[in-house]
Amino acid sequence: MTAVIEVAGLTKTFGSVTAVNDVSFTVEENKIYGLLGRNGAGKTTLMQLLTGQDFATSGSIEVFGQSPVENAKVLQRVSFIKESQRYPEDFKPKHVFKSAPWFFANWDQDFADRLIADFRLPVDRRIKKMSRGQVSAIGVIVGLASRAPLTFFDEPYLGLDAVARQIFYDRLLEDYANHPRTVILSTHLIDEVANLLEHVIVIDEGRIIIDEDADTLRGSATAVVGTSLAVDAFVGTREVLHRDGIGGLASVTVGGLSEKERADARAAGLELSPVSLQQLIIRKTNLSEKEFEVSA
Amino acid sequence: MTTLTDHAPATPLQRIVRVAKLHLANPWTTVVVPWMVVGIIFAANFAIWWIILSNLDPSEKVDAGEGLQWSGASMWIFVYMMVVAVQAISITFPFALGYGVTRRDYYLGSALAFVGLSAMYAAGLTILSVIEEATGGWGLGGRMFTAAYYGDGAWPERLFIYFVAFLFFFFVGAAVASVWVRWRANGLTVFFVVLGFILIGGAALLTFTASWYLVGNFFAGAGFLGSYAWSLVLTAIAAVTGFFILRRATPRA
Amino acid sequence: MDESRPIFLQIAEQIENDIISGQLAEETQVPSINEFAAFYRINPATALKGVTLLVEAGALYKKRGIGMFVADGAQASLKGKRRDQFSAEFVRPLVAEAGKLGITPTQLAEMIRKEDAK
Numbered sequence: 001m002t003a004v005i006e007v008a009g010l011t012k013t014f015g016s017v018t019a020v021n022d023v024s025f026t027v028e029e030n031k032i033y034g035l036l037g038r039n040g041a042g043k044t045t046l047m048q049l050l051t052g053q054d055f056a057t058s059g060s061i062e063v064f065g066q067s068p069v070e071n072a073k074v075l076q077r078v079s080f081i082k083e084s085q086r087y088p089e090d091f092k093p094k095h096v097f098k099s100a101p102w103f104f105a106n107w108d109q110d111f112a113d114r115l116i117a118d119f120r121l122p123v124d125r126r127i128k129k130m131s132r133g134q135v136s137a138i139g140v141i142v143g144l145a146s147r148a149p150l151t152f153f154d155e156p157y158l159g160l161d162a163v164a165r166q167i168f169y170d171r172l173l174e175d176y177a178n179h180p181r182t183v184i185l186s187t188h189l190i191d192e193v194a195n196l197l198e199h200v201i202v203i204d205e206g207r208i209i210i211d212e213d214a215d216t217l218r219g220s221a222t223a224v225v226g227t228s229l230a231v232d233a234f235v236g237t238r239e240v241l242h243r244d245g246i247g248g249l250a251s252v253t254v255g256g257l258s259e260k261e262r263a264d265a266r267a268a269g270l271e272l273s274p275v276s277l278q279q280l281i282i283r284k285t286n287l288s289e290k291e292f293e294v295s296a
Numbered sequence: 297m298t299t300l301t302d303h304a305p306a307t308p309l310q311r312i313v314r315v316a317k318l319h320l321a322n323p324w325t326t327v328v329v330p331w332m333v334v335g336i337i338f339a340a341n342f343a344i345w346w347i348i349l350s351n352l353d354p355s356e357k358v359d360a361g362e363g364l365q366w367s368g369a370s371m372w373i374f375v376y377m378m379v380v381a382v383q384a385i386s387i388t389f390p391f392a393l394g395y396g397v398t399r400r401d402y403y404l405g406s407a408l409a410f411v412g413l414s415a416m417y418a419a420g421l422t423i424l425s426v427i428e429e430a431t432g433g434w435g436l437g438g439r440m441f442t443a444a445y446y447g448d449g450a451w452p453e454r455l456f457i458y459f460v461a462f463l464f465f466f467f468v469g470a471a472v473a474s475v476w477v478r479w480r481a482n483g484l485t486v487f488f489v490v491l492g493f494i495l496i497g498g499a500a501l502l503t504f505t506a507s508w509y510l511v512g513n514f515f516a517g518a519g520f521l522g523s524y525a526w527s528l529v530l531t532a533i534a535a536v537t538g539f540f541i542l543r544r545a546t547p548r549a
Numbered sequence: 550m551d552e553s554r555p556i557f558l559q560i561a562e563q564i565e566n567d568i569i570s571g572q573l574a575e576e577t578q579v580p581s582i583n584e585f586a587a588f589y590r591i592n593p594a595t596a597l598k599g600v601t602l603l604v605e606a607g608a609l610y611k612k613r614g615i616g617m618f619v620a621d622g623a624q625a626s627l628k629g630k631r632r633d634q635f636s637a638e639f640v641r642p643l644v645a646e647a648g649k650l651g652i653t654p655t656q657l658a659e660m661i662r663k664e665d666a667k
Binding site: 176195 | 555557582583587589592594595637641642645
């Protein structure tokens with residue numbers, strides 16, 4: 001698989017704050033990546049560095065094999081849709097959809113028109129006077145219809161209501177299936193997008209703590225529930241990600257279990273409970289915090 | 297599954313031109329509104345001339361006519377263009393970055409748009425000034441487009457002056473906005489403080505060394521047209537400065 | 550979609566269930582990867598993994614340019630595989646639960662017969 005992005009030792013500091021801390025990873029072509037993390041973890045900064053909108057303090061970035069900074073050849077193939085996108089004074093959506101095709105060679109007007117209808121976007125109204133959800137929809141439509149080989153979505157769907165978000169996920173999947181491209185979604189609404197992702201990168205306080213295939217990650221944790229005795233007996237020496245309990249009951253999150261181990265657990269009267277991607281990432285994020293505390 | 301067809305990448309010229317187009321994507325702000333306001337200001341002035349001038353004796357009319365040559369009615373449009381430039385840098389710049397435009401292409405494309413708009417407005421106002429002359433001040437002895445600021449030469453001179461003046465306001469506006477985008481409020485403050493020191497300091501220096509006459513001689517020597525031509529130097533400095541400032545600017549929220 | 554197990558496994562199981570029940574007859578076409586992805590709202594790569602599992606197991610095969618088809622004999626072989634798993638997956642928990650409630654194997658057998666007669 002070709003790498004469209006290669007990052008090595010990337011760091012970005014704003015004065016005394018280190019937003020991105022010695023980050024290294026690779027993004028492979030034509031996959032949907034989730035860039036996940038809490039608010040302020042460094043997702044937006046990272047995306048701004050990858051798209052040449054901000055300048056790295058140190059480290060290297062290669063997009064399509066070259067540095068993206070002030071590089072028209074690379075940036076023409078990239079679309080970066082931000083949540084806080086501001087539009088020129090007195091612009092209406094129709095001006096955005098009129099100008100976007102000039103900059104994105106793969107722009108599909110039919111697709112854009114269908115999306116405008118799907119999101120019920122009034123194209124002839126001043127953007128200044130539109131609701132947050134409608135403004136977000138503009139960004140989403142540009143990101144989808146641009147068909148840019150590398151498309152970033154930086155939480156642009158936060159302003160959208162649940163129905164509109166579902167429309168976005170469905171259209172994204174559908175279009176990605178028929179016209180593959182590399183998509184990077186950043187969000188802190190992990191559960192909503194969990195099934196869309198093929199690969200997950202989790203960033204916490206500027207560092208990457210998870211960089212994993214989504215299915216592998218999903219299979220890497222299970223919650224074992226039952227009486228404390230039975231649970232502890234089953235868990236034995238396995239690594240424990242999280243422990244919860246009331247009275248004589250315990251719920252312990254452990255690493256992935258094979259089908260046989262699952263059967264054994266059930267036979268022992270234990271219940272195996274799902275660990276959503278969101279919960280898994282929260283558990284691992286907490287763990288990493290502890291690691292940092294210990295090493296500090 | 298179809299693969300993406302990667303159309304041939306755009307040439308540098310195409311990239312610059314499409315940025316210029318971007319500034320005109322919504323012609324309302326850059327074309328329609330300015331002309332509308334010129335029209336409204338003209339109409340207001342016309343009404344005033346009608347009321348005042350038509351009630352005067354011929355001799356008084358001449359006096360009034362002389363006063364009108366200092367009419368600042370046409371000044372507004374220059375300030376508006378400066379605001380257009382400021383918005384182009386402070387708002388449209390981050391937007392264009394989202395379209396994958398490089399800072400270099402953005403500045404060059406904007407410069408192209410500024411030059412184009414300057415040419416259009418200079419031409420338009422010159423035509424209006426010719427009509428003003430030909431009709432003896434719109435039949436009322438009024439003056440707006442042939443104000444003394446634009447010299448008393450023939451229309452080619454006026455065209456040059458208008459053009460140069462527009463360029464000045466565009467690029468100075470863009471340069472100041474670049475300072476804002478790059479260094480925000482602090483940068484702007486520093487900029488104006490430094491500018492203030494230079495201007496006041498310069499004026500103080502000239503006063504204390506009684507050298508104002510040198511300034512006067514300079515402009516007299518250059519002549520009316522020449523003095524305006526010198527403003528091109530300032531415009532060029534603003535343009536180049538703006539470019540280098542914007543090159544490292546980031547669209548921070 | 551059960552969160553605790555890989556989704557591609559669940560997709561594979563779903564297709565297996567349909568083959569076993571006869572809903573997906575042998576030599577008929579299976580929905581495309583993209584259709585699965587859209588229906589379950591999952592990434593096409595995940596759907597592909599699930600389908601690939603079955604292709605490797607010999608339950609599905611690919612007709613170039615047309616799509617995926619259910620293989621001849623898939624129903625029988627899948628039923629066989631499930632029978633092997635039946636004991637561990639269903640019988641063991643059944644016996645354990647019955648034991649908890651004090652139901653003897655004989656009583657259990659009687660309950661099964663009654664249930665079957667309905």
